[in-house]
Amino acid sequence: MRTFDLAPFYRSTVGFDRLFSLLDQASDGSPGYPPYNIERTGDNAYRISVAVSGFSLAELSIVAKENTLTIKGEKVANENVKEKSEVLYRGIAARAFERVFQLADFVIVKNASLENGLLHVDLVREIPEAKKPRNIPIAAGAVSTPVIEGSANKAAA
Incomplete structure (x- = not known):
């Protein structure tokens, strides 16, 4: 059976390495x-x-x-077999x-x-x-940011 060396193609292609690996495996003959x-x-x-x-x-x-x-x-x-059998x-x-x-x-x-x-x-x-998908709850209505007491007065001044 013939064997083909696909190594030169690995160097000149980008993104097709899996294709050539599959071809290598298919032509392996095993x-x-x-x-x-x-x-x-x-x-x-x-x-x-x-x-x-x-x-x-x-x-x-x-x-x-x-x-x-x-x-x-x-x-x-x-090697422990003492009898020679055919x-x-x-x-x-x-x-x-x-x-x-x-x-x-x-x-x-x-x-x-x-x-x-x-x-x-x-x-x-x-x-x-960390990799599992998780549900994110969606809040209905406008979400307001809480105002800390006194900080609004200081910001206005």
Whole structure:
């Protein structure tokens, strides 16, 4: 498969960097391994489930940095096997992988668990109070500024 270097376009365009990043990812040729699901479990709660059958806890790592969640899996060669066995058919993939997810603003990782060959990563979107919309009451009629006693007399003099 051919690969295209889009780096020269990054320097000569402004505002189209996301477009070229998407083209880079599309032409990467990486298969959909491992498969994953993204679910909404609540109003501001999400879950990413990644199929990682054959991987142990020690072989998996999850890193959340800025707005990126990276899930890596690396198989450790098992040298303790005394019997030499010959694999006739390999249907369970044992290759390393790296999945990167772009997270929206204010999304944080709450929990991660491994059960039945599925890695579940729970995410929550927590918007700070300062960023939440708030209702501003509208006063009816003319609003007068309060006059402090004696200050009006001093201003007139």
